Amino acid sequence: MGEECVSGDFTACVRREFPALAHKAYLDSACIGVAPLRAVRAVTDLVQGMQYCPAESGTAMHGRLNELRAQARPLVARLIGADAADIALTESATHGLKIALESLPLRAGDQVLIPDLEFIQMGIMWRQLKDRGITVRTVPHDESGRVTVDAVRAELTRDVKVLALSSVQWTNGFRADLAALSELCRRRNVWLVVDAAQHLGALPLNVRQTPVDIVVCGGHKWLCSPFGTGFLYLDPAVRPRLRRPLAGFFAARPPARTWGESFLRPDITPLQDYEFSEDAYAWETGGTGNYPGAVGLSASLSLLLELRPQRIETHLRTLTDYLTEGLDRLGLTVVSPRDPRHRSGIITFSTGRAATDTALMGSLLAAGVAVSVRFTSGVGGVRVSCHLYNTLRDLDALLAAAEEWQRRPRRNGRPPAHTRSQPRSAAARIIGQRALIDALDDDLMGLITARGGVSRGIRRSRLEGAMARTDLAREREIVERFHHRLGQDGTRLALELLRMCKGDT
Template identity: 30%
Template sequence: MNPNELRASIPALEEVVYLNTGASAPLPRPVAEAVQSCVTEQGYRAPTEEGMYTYAFEVYDEARRAAAGLLGADESEVALTQSTTDGINRIACASEWEAGDVIVTTDVEHSAGELPWRRLADLHGVEVRIVETDRGRLDPDDVADVVDEDVRLVSLSATEWAYGCRLPVEAVTELAHDVGARVLVDAVQAVGARPVDVESWGADFVAAAGHKWLLGPWGAGFLYVREGAEDWLTPRQIGYRSVEDANTADYEYKPGAQRLEVATTNPAPYAGLVEAIERAQADGVDVRMERIAALTGYLKSRIPDEKLLSPPSFHSGLVTVEVDDPEGTVECLDEQGVKVRVIPSIDCVRVSVHAFNTRADLDRFVEGAGLTA
């Protein structure tokens, strides 16, 4: 990977110091061009040749293959979604729930991994058990204390969004499976930032999207459903992409994850997703991670220990910092052309460090925020 070439491919970096990839990434030119090319191909050329639907389905297929390769999954285990939240909701809404069922989650989940369970509690009387963390650090023993035979689902992030901690997915999955529960992982802060292997995780469902660390466009999400785990799901939505043959009197859902797809969606974001994944794999996701680790290490070395809320050791490119006035600090940095964000749930500033960033970018943040080591 050539960090300078990656940086040069992102026009927004000519204008600002961008340290907010954990929210949404600036697009590289080749990814934007892939989106634009798809629109013109489908709208201009495909109507005169194979047809617009045929072209779109080719893009969908390519996107599933790319996402499967990224995750270490089979193509049949991947459904295309619009976002991580969309993917999580598809699992929540396709499962049978009764009063007394239990869902276990953590206190540092994004609203994507928290609101669907609150809604199930309101609708069906499901109990939601929340495991407390120590500033994002999750002890599997604390999960074990609340996981019993009433638990049907455990939901957690691979990398939680508030402090940037990696959560022990493998250990939690083993605990859940021991009592017959399923596991859903929000992986949007992991894909593209570090290698992900869903087989080693053992989770039943993994939801993610391309618009953060993969440097992809909005509107292109993907959902992993482990082979056989689809039997746990009864989809509430149906369309021609969900079934084997929409033209028969008796419909039959597709056997794998694709039963959770419904109907016509814009193929252009998925064309951008394919380009983003291919670029990440060409760079080497592990190589990108090594650079992110080196840069976050440098940033943490410049932040006073009492101000650093994220772990001193490397977990992710998310670095959370305590400041006196988070909103004011973000506004002040914005005026200086430095983009970061507030995490309102813990009233702090979060910096997202990607492989395209530089030490000079991080110096701009430290100096603009008034931090000294």
Template identity: 30%
Template sequence: MIDIDKVRADTPACEQVLHFNNAGASLMPRQVYEAVKGVLDLENGVGGYEAERRLADDLQAFYSEFAALLNARPDEIAFVENATRAWDMAFYALPLQSGDRVITHGSEYASNFLAFLHQAKRRGIEIDIAPSDESGQLDVAALETLIRPATKLIAITHVPTQGGLVNPAAAVGQVAKKHNILYLLDACQSVGQLEVDVKAIGCDILSGTGRKFLRGPRGTGFLYVSNAIVEKLDPPFIDLLSANWTTNDQYELAAGAKRFENWESYVGGRVGLMTAVRYARSIGIAVIEQRVSSLAATLRDALCGEAGVSVHDLGRTKCGIVTFQKQGLEPQSIAERLRAQQINVSVSGVPYARLDLGERGLSSLVRASVHYFNTEKEIERFVEIVSSLIPT
């Protein structure tokens, strides 16, 4: 069980706001804030390079903490400044050529799909869209029928930005392994709220962020690349950390996932994100997943019972993201009116998920995303206020 009083005491902002925007950026625990602040204080006192030397143990712990979180090896983990750049570093490192095919799903995030389009224009790759099943999640059987000799990559998003859907990542991994196809998983919205085991899922590459359900600082991300495939990847750019300058005209890429890192990085963010992972692991990811799922189901059911409110989450398995509309009110207006009452939500629109929301005829949705420090009383208050909103 989670000690709710303790985790809320560790999160002083809970006293000021009702925060249902954890899929955007969660509230940092006090321990994470103090870790980041401590680094900045140290840098201010002794200098940046000197501070980094003193923080060597914490910086090294970043890799071991993430390895334990994801069931990986420390040398399979890289720190990257955000989830999109982590995903890009891996995707653009793949040896894709003209005529090679990539399979994705209609729930894919905008930045990822833009990269597919970019490489289609630059290199001539082809994009295949796996259909959804009757629940709205990726249809694994249909995905397998799309595989052909030119298929080189399966790239999907575990939890899409625009709803509570959890795609069947492990089932996709079985298909990828069966056909010996590389598998790239965007776990930006899943790590921190769901148990994510790279071995059980079977992905070769996984990317994520610090600021969302891991409750880390902004400007932080991470990348997992399996040692089994890392030598097949050629990073889109390198520096003196990601490669060694061996002779005047030769270099060697760094071993493991280090080849995707930059020499210059946000040291405070790295220490803060390591602290956030350590904090989450001290609570237990399994119990976090259970509580988040339960709170979201309670919120979803309560909203469904309100007149004029429609919930739009897809999938057989759902997570901590709840999306909805209210008749007569634009989602952006709802978000602004909630914000005026110290309630944080966000809005998901077509520009972020064109294939999915466009297909469903939805221009935008209110996105309320809960975390384990939220409470049932907050859900009651939230639903009451949503119910009280009327068109102006």
């Protein structure tokens, strides 16, 4: 499938990877992305395999799981133009930001700048450094919802040691001029900390071309990864100046070739001096990791890399141009920047009032169009997230539902507010239910394929052991189990499964 995505049609590849979205207008990736089929299968295969512990021992299995988790680092590095040694795996953007805050060499009297449009988490976390004598100030946005380089420059006093910002803002999709901010921070000797959670997966970023000291990113939004995944990038030039956080032994170098081999040494003790790497993985927690999440992240990243970030950006530009034109026709106010240099996959629009924005969102949700409403510092509205799996048909559904909402009878010049108690239309419910059926069918087909692979492995083992190709007693046991759960239909299903898997049980 990967080769087809590299050389084949973009739309066809995306359709294969996201079959559950064929009949659903999901435009809310800035909140939660949708996992591709390969990520779902990777997680399922790992979890199902754990019931067999396929390695020869628990120690060997744990080592294998660590190796699988580590495979995500070079894929992250490729995505942002870094080296694998520069990447630490985290559970979220928040986790990465926490490590950054604890690692930066800040002192009492130092100041941190953040835009006033920032995601709430950014402000909450930096404000907690107040007891260390560190203050946080905001850079104001202009009348068009931008945080300009000039505005940042105006706030850069001698006490400012950190500029922390989201490269794409969560409410209006404003895309910062990272190149100019990077140059400014280097001239002023200011740390540049970037939250790329609303950026990566939708837009390219190359840290060699645009130097950034620290990048944090969660996986569950535009990277389309399972929850509990993310990464932290640490510029190798600045790592020697960072405090390394407390970490477990997996973040240290083993005294032997592997930690499994180290445990065999009689001289190992808990209080001996262990050496930590200068690579970014030394900033990880160093304990047992989120292995299913890591393999899911790797699978999702492999898809993004095959489709190519530049091609995804071009696709999103087509979608956002189309949406902006449609919103203009309806007379709805586009809140997001129109300048292509500051555009992202997020297009936010407004009716002019927060209450009616919320009412319109409710109407869109009832029509089967998934969007959000977000505000920060007075900027926001109905937020639409256009991602690689979205199509012009999704946007037509949104525009048609918005136009229908505008045509409803008005009270005091305003459309009636939508409440969550209003039932969704039967057609909208059917669309959602069909999407679920499609997803379940894909799971079933994936499980059948996996079952066939296990059956072939059993056949090879029986042949190597000079046993009969088929164990009739085992087949009878399978049929009886299916019959017990599903009756006669279960019997027929079991026999068909045995046939498809060639009876190699």
